[in-house]
Amino acid sequence: MPELPEVETVRRGLSPALEGRTILRIVARRADLRAPFPENFESRMRNRRVEALHRRGKYLLADLDDAMTLIVHLGMSGRMMAFEDASRAPPPGPHDHVDIATEAGGLVRFRDPRRFGLMTLAPTDSLGEHPFFVGMGPEPLSNAFDGPALAALLKGRKTPLKAALLDQGVVAGLGNIYVSEALFRARLSPRRLASSVGGRRADALADAIRQVLAEAIEAGGSTLRDHAKTDGSLGYFQHRFAVYDREGRPCPECDCANGVTRIVQAGRSTFFCARKQR
DNA sequence: CACGAACCCTGGCTGC
DNA sequence: TGCAGCCAGGGTTCGT
Helix, strand or coil: CHHHHHHHHHHHHHHHCCCCCCCEEECCCCCCCECCCCHHHHHCCCCCCEEEHHHHECCCEEEEEECEEEEEEEECCEEEECCHHHHHHHCCCCCCEEEEECCCCCEEEECCCCCHHHHHHHHHHHHHHHHCCCCCCCCCCCCCCCHHHHHHHHHHCEEEEEEEEECCCCCCCCCHHHHHHHHHHHHCCCCCCCHHHHHHHHHHHHHHHHHHHHHHHHCCCCCCCCCCCCCCCCCHHHHHHHCCCCCCCCCCCCCCCCCCEEEEEECCCEEEEECCCC
């Protein structure tokens, strides 16, 4: 569920709860999620101070004061909750897998019903060589990302544009929602061959990606099922979807009879306007 | 190599 | 009402 805007929303929400705080205790209520938790997870986290919270693509990164970084991925259904007063947090439910208590008296809770999420530790200074991040594409909101950069990444790709944009090696952080929304804004068909996007089309697509992500972050992300901000309030970008999950509804920009079309690509739904997007 | 399908897992919704 | 089937924001692995 969480794509870049949702993960960034979580990062910002966790910042006051974790940055500069010392971890008093961490409780992992099972041995693994998608991957096993680190060996001796609880003892290795005890008394560590969180120096900074970062995000890379859909990964959340907490730099610790022992030169290690806690890497978190929310998978499809992962969610973080922050309680200022740990004693006022509700008792953990069946899918509340990890609790992090800080010296400041707060509690951060990781809930993930589907357990596609992940928590692990890796040395901070070599994160770039970590398998998760080797070959990961540019951050779409960084200065390194623009039309020419995107065109270079799409060059030679014989796959549909939709599939290429879902590939984290092309652009970091895009997922099923924002790919559909960005393609709509750029008026490009999800079925178009990825390698056919260069020049002005690549400029338009890079702009659309940056725009839609920035607007979604501003809105606190999209709440479909699980995503919520760390204080429990909801993101509201779902109200601004032009095409995602709007099959058959009118295209917001043209009056074609078909409305929004849903197709399946690589096993996942794509939504677009067949008239506007070419 | 590069693609798509299958799989990991639970919950919520639809339709019978 | 109950239940089978399908679908879901992600990523990895396997087969073609």
